[in-house]
Amino acid sequence: MSKFLRVKCACGNEQNIYGHASRSVSCLVCGTALAHPAGSRVEVTEGTKVLRVL
Numbered sequence: 001m002s003k004f005l006r007v008k009c010a011c012g013n014e015q016n017i018y019g020h021a022s023r024s025v026s027c028l029v030c031g032t033a034l035a036h037p038a039g040s041r042v043e044v045t046e047g048t049k050v051l052r053v054l
């Protein structure tokens, strides 16, 4: 499993998130939750697109 994911928020903001985050990750622009921990990896929320794996 990769370490970072490039994701795009529903607001259009793109940012990198850690693939094994232990906390929820929020969009830096609008504050929407982009991903949350699901076991040993993160699960992106609905509306968030994974653009690529880094």
Ligand SMILES: [Zn+2]
Pocket: 009, 010, 011, 012, 013, 027, 028, 029, 030, 031, 032
């Ligand atoms: Zn956003």
